[in-house]
Structures are given as C-alpha cells and as structure tokens.
Amino acid sequence: MMKLGVNIDHIAVLREARKINDPDPIDALPLAKLAGADQITIHLREDRRHINDDDARRIIENSQLPINLECSIDPDIIERVVKLKPYRATIVPEKREEVTTEGGLDIVSYHDRLDSVVHYLKANDIEVSLFIDPTIEMVRASKILLVDWVELHTGRYANIYSMLYSNLKYNKNSIKELDIPRKELEKMLRAEVSKITKAANEANEFGIKVAAGHGLNYQNVKEVTTIEYIEELNIGQSIIARSVFTGFLKAVEDMVAIIR
Numbered sequence: 240m241m242k243l244g245v246n247i248d249h250i251a252v253l254r255e256a257r258k259i260n261d262p263d264p265i266d267a268l269p270l271a272k273l274a275g276a277d278q279i280t281i282h283l284r285e286d287r288r289h290i291n292d293d294d295a296r297r298i299i300e301n302s303q304l305p306i307n308l309e310c311s312i313d314p315d316i317i318e319r320v321v322k323l324k325p326y327r328a329t330i331v332p333e334k335r336e337e338v339t340t341e342g343g344l345d346i347v348s349y350h351d352r353l354d355s356v357v358h359y360l361k362a363n364d365i366e367v368s369l370f371i372d373p374t375i376e377m378v379r380a381s382k383i384l385l386v387d388w389v390e391l392h393t394g395r396y397a398n399i400y401s402m403l404y405s406n407l408k409y410n411k412n413s414i415k416e417l418d419i420p421r422k423e424l425e426k427m428l429r430a431e432v433s434k435i436t437k438a439a440n441e442a443n444e445f446g447i448k449v450a451a452g453h454g455l456n457y458q459n460v461k462e463v464t465t466i467e468y469i470e471e472l473n474i475g476q477s478i479i480a481r482s483v484f485t486g487f488l489k490a491v492e493d494m495v496a497i498i499r
C-alpha cells in the first residue's frame with residue numbers, strides 16, 4: 240500500500256511571514272496521523288527559513304508518526320541531524336537562492352562527502368535516503384553508497400503535467416521550452432513517467448526502497464501511484480495549499496484517499 244509523508248515546512252513558512260509563533264507546525268502532527276498519513280517530512284535548511292532547530296527537536300520528540308528529516312551535507316547540519324536522531328534523513332541538494340529543491344543530488348561530484356555522511360548517519364541508527372533525479376545512473380550511484388532509500392525527484396514530471404493540463408501553473412524556471420505543441424508535451428510526459436518507472440525498477444532490483452516527491456498534487460499524483468515499486472510519496476505544497484480552504488485534516492484525508 241502506497242504510503243504518504245506529509246511535508247509540513249509550509250506551516251512554518253506561514254509563521255515566518257509574521258515572525259510570531261503561530262501557526263505552529265507541531266499542531267499538524269496529531270491531525271496528520273488522524274487523517275491516515277504515514278510519516279511527517281520536514282527540511283532543516285541551512286538558512287532556517289522555515290523549520291528551525293527548536294521545531295525539529297519538538298517535532299521529533301512529540302510525533303507519533305516517523306519523522307523524515309531532509310538535510311544537506313553541510314557538516315553543521317549533519318551534526319545537528321545526528322543529535323536530533325530522526326528515524327530517517329533524506330539528503331537533498333541545497334542552494335540558498337533557490338525557492339525549493341530544484342533538482343536531485345549530484346552524487347558523482349559529491350561522492351566522497353556523501354559516502355562519509357551516509358556511513359555516519361547509518362552508524363547512528365538513522366535510515367538514509369538520497370533525493371535524486373530519476374535516472375538509472377543516479378540509482379546505480381546510490382547503490383554504491385549503500386543507502387536504504389532513494390527518493391525520485393518528480394518535479395520535471397509535475398511541470399510537464401502542468402504545461403499540458405493547466406498552463407497557468409507551470410514553473411517557468413524549470414522548463415525553458417515554452418509554447419511546446421500538445422503532442423510533444425504528451426510525449427515528454429510519457430517519457431518522464433517511463434524514466435521514473437525504470438529508475439524505480441532499478442532501485443528495487445538492488446534492494447533499495449523507493450520514495451518519490453516534489454510538485455505532486457491532487458491531479459498529477461494518480462499516475463505516479465501506478466508505478467509499481469514506489470512505496471512512498473512525500474507531498475507538501477499542494478496539501479498545505481488546499482488546507483487553507485478545506486482545513487489540514489481534510490486536505491490530508493483527500494490525498495490519502497487518492498494514493499491508496
């Protein structure tokens with residue numbers, strides 16, 4: 240059964256818009272559990288622009304659901320993660336100027352640093368996942384690092400989907416080609432799904448568990464749920480966006496209903 244990790248960073252984004260203590264992301268924990276979510280995902284960014292150290296500590300200490308903590312390979316951040324002891328760490332690339340995590344990890348350039356980080360986290364009983372572009376090469380490179388999980392980046396899939404079905408919402412920064420004919424977009428979408436499927440198959444062959452995420456919403460998620468070896472989806476933006484209108488509990492329940 241497909242699992243749902245709810246990314247609650249954006250609750251802290253809303254709090255930081257006013258720099259006060261409301262809304263508190265910790266209040267999402269019991270509601271996410273009640274709504275049927277399987278995991279909570281948070282990202283402790285180097286610039287602490289949303290989740291801060293105290294949030295991470297309180298969330299990890301109080302959650303009844305497992306916490307998947309996204310982090311970069313920055314030495315200070317990794318030390319913090321080891322102290323916080325989440326059940327899983329998902330290593331993501333991080334650039335200060337980016338609005339969100341724009342692509343997968345460059346495993347080739349950062350191989351040595353990743354190798355020591357993965358060992359260090361695993362030695363501290365933290366499961367490790369790598370957020371990667373959905374390619375066979377990246378899955379093979381992840382295998383060498385002996386990770387437990389890979390999370391396949393679905394951002395490109397989501398952007399093509401948006402261009403095809405709701406041309407107002409695509410992320411202009413991620414896909415440079417504008418005004419692509421419909422037929423071409425359909426081909427691109429099929430190719431991207433096929434790439435994700437092959438990457439998931441390859442990971443499964445190696446005994447690596449497969450998650451996916453980024454840009455998934457109530458429409459585009461359906462196709463991803465049909466990919467056999469994807470066990471878990473991590474979704475934030477679309478759930479929190481819907482929560483503004485329907486409430487968080489209902490927004491998570493709606494997503495759980497679709498992905499199950």
Ligand code: PXP
Nearest residue numbers: 340370452453454473474475476
């Ligand atoms: N998975 C990873 C590794 C991420 O970095 C993010 C964004 O923080 C997500 C999933 C969730 O993406 P979205 O907010 O677009 O649903």
